[in-house]
Amino acid sequence: ENYLHMKIGIVCYPTFGGSGVVATELGKGLAKIGHEVHFITYKQPSRLDFFSENLYYHEVDIKSYPLFEHAPYELALASKMVSVVKYEKLDLLHVHYAIPHASAAYMAKQILKTQGIQIPVVTTLHGTDITLVGKDPSYEPVVTFSINQSDGVTAVSEDLRKETYGFFDIQREIEVIPNFIDLDRFKRQKKEHFKLAICPNDEKLMVHTSNFRKVKRVEDVIQVFYEVRKEIPAKLLLVGDGPERDRMERLCRELGTCDDVRFLGKLDAVEEVLSVADLFLMPSEKESFGLAALEAMACEVPVLSSNAGGIPELNVDGVTGFVCNIGDIQAMKDKALFILDDANLPTFKENALARAKEFDISNILPHYVSYYQKTIEST
Numbered sequence: 009e010n011y012l013h014m015k016i017g018i019v020c021y022p023t024f025g026g027s028g029v030v031a032t033e034l035g036k037g038l039a040k041i042g043h044e045v046h047f048i049t050y051k052q053p054s055r056l057d058f059f060s061e062n063l064y065y066h067e068v069d070i071k072s073y074p075l076f077e078h079a080p081y082e083l084a085l086a087s088k089m090v091s092v093v094k095y096e097k098l099d100l101l102h103v104h105y106a107i108p109h110a111s112a113a114y115m116a117k118q119i120l121k122t123q124g125i126q127i128p129v130v131t132t133l134h135g136t137d138i139t140l141v142g143k144d145p146s147y148e149p150v151v152t153f154s155i156n157q158s159d160g161v162t163a164v165s166e167d168l169r170k171e172t173y174g175f176f177d178i179q180r181e182i183e184v185i186p187n188f189i190d191l192d193r194f195k196r197q198k199k200e201h202f203k204l205a206i207c208p209n210d211e212k213l214m215v216h217t218s219n220f221r222k223v224k225r226v227e228d229v230i231q232v233f234y235e236v237r238k239e240i241p242a243k244l245l246l247v248g249d250g251p252e253r254d255r256m257e258r259l260c261r262e263l264g265t266c267d268d269v270r271f272l273g274k275l276d277a278v279e280e281v282l283s284v285a286d287l288f289l290m291p292s293e294k295e296s297f298g299l300a301a302l303e304a305m306a307c308e309v310p311v312l313s314s315n316a317g318g319i320p321e322l323n324v325d326g327v328t329g330f331v332c333n334i335g336d337i338q339a340m341k342d343k344a345l346f347i348l349d350d351a352n353l354p355t356f357k358e359n360a361l362a363r364a365k366e367f368d369i370s371n372i373l374p375h376y377v378s379y380y381q382k383t384i385e386s387t
């Protein structure tokens with residue numbers, strides 16, 4: 009086996025959201041060091057819009073038929089996996105997010121076996137596939153089964169690994185490989201004109217980015233900002249969109265903070281906003297890793313977070329920011345004011361960047377490469 013040039017199939021969700029971003033960036037990183045990467049999904053992944061000699065994209069076409077109220081995506085995906093593995097001669101399939109990718113991979117593997125083809129499958133657990141959706145009785149048996157049937161399983165944090173063992177009957181080792189970031193892309197850029205437009209009187213700038221789902225507790229972001237704003241001049245930028253956005257806009261109107269809060273909606277170049285930020289807020293109810301916080305840290309932005317899930321493994325309390333109990337607005341307000349104090353802010357910014365460097369893609373990618381090797385060898 010030539011481990012310097014592996015052929016890897018990556019299956020992921022192509023939409024906004026951490027698991028798809030991590031999968032795409034992983035594939036790009038693998039391609040850069042000479043591996044051949046085949047993405048298999050239903051839509052062009054959002055950060056894969058350029059040409060590279062080692063990257064391929066195979067679209068799953070989901071045929072509709074009047075009989076189907078919901079077209080069976082897993083079957084179309086499994087069939088596509090079979091053909092890509094077979095004709096592109098893949099060495100390994102790496103599926104991100106258990107549902108339904110791990111079970112579709114199991115089916116593809118069984119089909120290929122009948123044709124005399126062995127394909128090792130690695131499943132990476134990202135969070136909600138375990139903590140929210142996977143636990144639901146409507147999916148649990150399939151999730152348990154397909155994790156146990158994978159040839160390798162990784163989780164993006166120690167906490168997620170523990171949760172998975174705690175809830176599911178898992179018979180195999182789960183390896184923790186944390187998420188990563190490309191520090192060449194995520195770095196503080198000079199955007200003074202932008203800062204001046206948002207904070208004309210040199211106000212402190214707080215930022216939150218998310219998909220505005222309930223687990224993100226965006227109302228805590230707004231409440232903390234409201235409290236901080238009573239004490240110091242400050243502005244808040246909210247990036248992203250989702251089911252909670254309307255309710256959050258209403259809350260701002262009720263609190264009378266509309267002049268100081270801006271909803272930017274979905275944005276590709278979040279690093280531009282992060283480049284002018286002084287504090288990033290992540291008060292989530294659940295969070296297996298917190299990729300958005302890592303993106304902020306890479307742009308030298310300290311993080312004020314909750315203690316949910318794997319966040320404390322990333323955000324070092326008192327060093328790169330602070331970690332508070334979920335929903336503790338008072339503590340969050342005090343800590344925010346402490347970080348934003350000019351006597352403390354530069355140190356927090358420096359520490360945030362130093363911590364982000366530990367998660368640079370160049371440090372994490374080798375873990376995946378050797379995990380692939382180990383999995384191929386033991387299959």
Ligand code: GMT
Nearest residue numbers: 025026027134135294295296297298299
């Ligand atoms: O958090 C989301 O809403 C998106 C979700 C996903 O599946 O894309 O993110 C999960 O995976 C990310 C990448 O591994 C992690 O950084 C997030 O913490 C995790 N979200 C949750 O656990 C809620």
